């Protein structure tokens with residue numbers, strides 16, 4: 202059962218505010234058959250177009266990951282994609298009546314909680330994995346201190362460094378963890394998105410971040426530190442959120458990665474470039490459907506929780522504010 206694709210057992214519906222539009226947005230996530238991948242449908246547009254979420258459908262990474270085209274797009278999908286990784290979901294159809302996903306609490310926990318309620322269905326088709334056999338690296342040409350690479354590794358690992366020298370409350374944080382679904386659910390899923398108060402003031406002046414509030418983001422002031430009354434959920438919440446974003450962006454590949462992802466001051470742009478480079482540079486041999494024997498060897502990579510009761514951290518009822 203280790204190497205079989207999964208989807209949701211039943212549909213799940215929810216609504217929430219879009220961080221940029223400020224609109225209340227309705228979403229339905231439906232089960233999908235094997236090899237569907239992740240397909241969004243814009244129910245508010247004429248002919249209700251479908252937008253496949255994959256590495257090549259990403260066309261804007263300015264403030265969030267946006268897929269599709271100028272005519273029909275969906276943005277801020279990374280926290281949902283990360284939650285799909287956390288439950289090992291390979292296939293889903295996501296109907297949405299706006300161009301951005303609701304931000305909810307700014308983390309992946311609300312999605313995990315919804316998936317937990319409807320349950321997971323194991324399908325009959327096996328899933329592919331990608332095994333990294335050489336170093337693949339992407340560097341920001343304008344700022345070479347920003348890079349991301351993936352190295353061959355016997356265990357799935359992810360390391361991330363952030364450095365916000367201008368905001369002491371964020372500062373420099375680094376983390377190195379297992380790149381597995383269980384580690385994602387336990388250590389990264391709850392980490393909320395964050396922004397600088399000074400940037401919010403600027404975004405408001407440009408008509409952006411209309412739905413942003415301390416209920417869906419950590420707000421950091423350069424002079425006063427973390428503004429949220431209840432503080433942080435974890436000392437490393439900032440770097441953990443960036444790792445969550447990275448895991449969501451790399452799940453656009455639609456398969457787990459056996460390798461060590463190392464990111465230094467990266468972001469959605471570099472995450473997507475790495476995903477594209479992986480597809481372009483790995484040999485056919487390193488993307489494959491593992492046999493039952495190989496799947497047993499890749500157990501850490503292919504073990505996905507069936508419910509949140511398997512997670513050794515209480516994610517339900519996290520403090521907001």
Ligand SMILES: [Zn+2]
Pocket residue numbers: 279280394442446
């Ligand atoms: Zn994020």
